[in-house]
Amino acid sequence: MENKVKREGAVIFSEYNRGDAVKKAISIGREDVLFELKESKLRGRGGAGFPTSTKWMLTAAAKSDKKYVICNADEGEPGTFKDRVLLLEYPELVFDGMVVGGYAIGAKEGIVYLRGEYEYMLKSLQDYLEEMRKDNLLGKDILGKKGFDFDIIIRLGSGAYVCGEETALIESLEGHRGEARNRPPFPVNTGLNGKPTTVNNVETFASVAHIVTKGGSWYSQHGTDKSTGSKLFSVSGDCKKPGVYELPWGTTINELLKIVEADNTKAVQVGGASGLCISKSQFDRQLGYEDLGTGGSIMVFNESRNMLHVLKNFMEFFVEESCGQCTPCRIGNVKLLEGVEMIEKGEYTFNYINKLKELGETMRISSKCGLGQSSPNPFISILENFKEEIFNNGKGGK
Amino acid sequence: MKENKETRAPESQKGHTIEKPKSSEGIGSMVSIEINGNKYSVPLGTTILEACKQNQIHIPTLCHHDDLCIAGVCRVCLVEVEGMRTLQASCAYPITHSLKIHTTSPQVRRARRHVIDLLLSEHYGECYACVRNNNCELQSLAKEYGVDQFTFGHVSAPLFEEDKSSYSVVRDMNKCVLCKRCVRTCIDLQEVGVLESIYRGHETRIGTFLDKPLADVICINCGQCINRCPTGALKANDPSDEIWLAIDDPTKHVVIQTAPSPRAAIGEEFDLGPGHSLTGQMNTALRRIGFDKVFDTNFTADLTIMEEGTELIIRLYKALVEGDKQIALPQFTSCSPGWVKYIEHFYPEYLDHVSSAKSPQQMFGALIKTWYSKKEGIDPANIVSVALMPCAAKKYECNRPEMVDSGYKDVDYGLTTRELAQMIKESGIYLPEMGKSHFDDPFGDASGAGLIFGATGGVMEAALRTIIELVTGVKVENVFENMNIVPVRGFEGIRYAELPIEKVGPVPEILKPLVPNWDWLKGATLKVAIAHGTANAKKIMEDIKAGGKFSECHFIEFMACPGGCLGGGGQPIPTSQEIRAKRAEAIYNEDASLPLRKSHENKHVLELYNDFLTDGPCGHISHKLLHTHYTPRGKYIA
């Protein structure tokens, strides 16, 4: 996987010194931190795009003796590697963002849930936390602010994709099988150990650090009206320059393809395995919550790719990665995969494929968590957007 | 009467329960909602499912069970909540603000149908070849949703081997729908924790520790998981084929003893509502089927009271008068084989507290192949002894290697209520229409004290009826109205009672060899406790470990199953708090109607002591036949 930052934009990679956000937060106070966040219109960078200020305000408002700030560094979505870059190269942004989070919501404990495969960076991250402790950016009475105690520990994940889902992540932290919980209650009220908890993506915390330092309106100048700021995209697949790009929201797929130097592109999967796959005719679509919202995974496929194989890979992934607790996801994904295999063999009827698409629609609204709710996305979008290739090149339905 | 729902597994293993405010009174505690266009008002925190139920709106469910915490995994009970992108599992959605709900919109119906189709696609087996035919929740759902084809295919061959290793519970994962009711039963309701989801994704299934056979893990055989399984994935290990063979073999003398709880529940298998006692009808049916003799386990329940009560008096005398520090108190009951296995695994260091008296089933077994066979001149080798029990664990109990004190296997087969109902049906009998008949001699009819063994608190009440009279010389009915010792009744998970002994009477003949007088009990207060469901048992055990109030008790009744034996793992399915309460009512009503209601007044029992157990309760003969020992098992799994 490509580890290089290929483009540094004006927001995430703008100037920042360790501790800036924490100092600023303490000087403006808790309420103003939340206010700036609201001004910024920041939405969660983990994929779902939930407004971060709302989440924090709810956690701040929840009454409890204990609260938690959790940084979701599970980065399990196929094709994403931007969180790794942030953690490796800009840990100050992520950790300062967490400290600010602790300050804003009134938590004393922060936990980084680090993807198991990232164990190699554990030591350096821990060393970094140790430095922060020395600088009193962690620990007791942070930067002299009486009663502002906060510390961060790092916990390693166990390699399950679903553990990136926030409630499954919490289950996993509690030492259980990684299975999504029922919602409500939401983690903001009943999270880790039953306590109010805010779970945010690595990039969300990094954005917070800038927002608090430079102001919410500074942040919302960038991007579009509903998608403020910028976004890190992890670009992989058929292009000359795969890697991490900071681009303003609103960038079109065409523009992105040019930047990453992709030729002969046939398809772009936006949002990882659970995202949507779009074809050439849609490449003028914009990245952003108005149109193509995403956690940042962009996979480029050129004309040489067989879209049915692409789809099959995605479906195999979900069949394995479903936590297996709820019916639509556990069995539904198998049925969708079987459908793909039927098409592969030319042994299908359009009637049955349509039934599977309906099943996909059901999975989207009836699965317990985001995994099953989004796993039909590639099935539905690839069969729709590449129907010529898939159904005409094959032997056709029976 | 409320079962204590607060008894729960470690916080971590609970699944997710919804907390409701304690009272529905007060401003702001009611929420107005709209269901299918009609307005309703419900207490804050009510789930959508409950709200619908309260207002006679049916919502299909599968993973939901009233006894268990919430799972929200099957996705059958989905409903539409206006303003939400996805459908919501109504069982898991607490109403905390005003909602507009649709329970049968097109997308809801389609989603439910999809879920059912998906479950059926992976459910191996044909309904007509299944124990749960006509009593299967998956089957009912398929019917309710008009399933007439397998939209997404159907598995054509079994994927898993049945696990028949356990004497009590058989697991067939080919029929499992992964509702996790068994998991929640085992972890949450019983706090045993044998079952858990294993593997991931499509490979997910319910398994044991290291996927070992059930016989090799710390299963206590209570069978509560069977009672809550919606399909035929869990069933009891059915011995009826062997029993039929014995019945059809003219050289065999086949006798059956029947426990108190099956008679109070078997009507449910014949579509009577819960709460009908069919004692007399069942006796007639058993003879029709071909059992040579029909005995009443209540007889040995009375005997248990004599033995266990005497043991308690001996323990108390040794501890209080002789100052023997080695004596283990409180004494624990031993009739529930699920409880016995539980304590063997979880608190083996407390096994000396468990009464050495065998359970009524095993006492009966030992007597049938000794006293009875001699009296009747039948070679015990030709006796086949069957025990009709509400219980799955009794199957294991009768197969314990130590249960051979008669020189033979004391009880050959443990048969459940469900299995007997099946045998009755196969014999072309409609049970409710049978004429009534009595139990056979020489054991005859037994006391109501033995009968109430079926309900939680019953053993304690039976023991108290006897102890009070033998010690104080005062008639129980003069102390408790109608002989009903109400303080020990009910469904609270844990109950505690104190009985001051103000005056004492003369020592009755039968106990004279053991105590000179009762003066040492004068002014004492007898402290007793009751727990049903092993989660509650665990609470008491932890309290005792910590030196809490239960460690001061003299006698504690433990039943592995919620509700006591009437809620046993061999009883008709379904089960619920209401059903168990009705069964208890049937048992208590029958007790109230009996002429004989105290164990020590059972003439046949006294005759037995005269005739056979000649050195009295807890004497040598009784010790050889009617008492046993236990095995400290711990949680170590080989």
Ligand SMILES: Cc1cc2nc3c(=O)[nH]c(=O)nc-3n(C[C@H](O)[C@H](O)[C@H](O)COP(=O)(O)O)c2cc1C
């Ligand atoms: C199957 C699944 C996997 C997920 N994996 C991740 C992940 O690896 N990292 C992440 O930040 N969020 C992941 N999420 C989203 C989280 O549930 C959650 O929305 C997010 O951590 C919230 O942070 P944010 O508001 O800052 O985006 C995943 C969601 C689902 C349904």
Ligand code: SF4
């Ligand atoms: S949607 Fe899939 S991953 Fe999520 S709870 Fe259901 S089975 Fe588990």
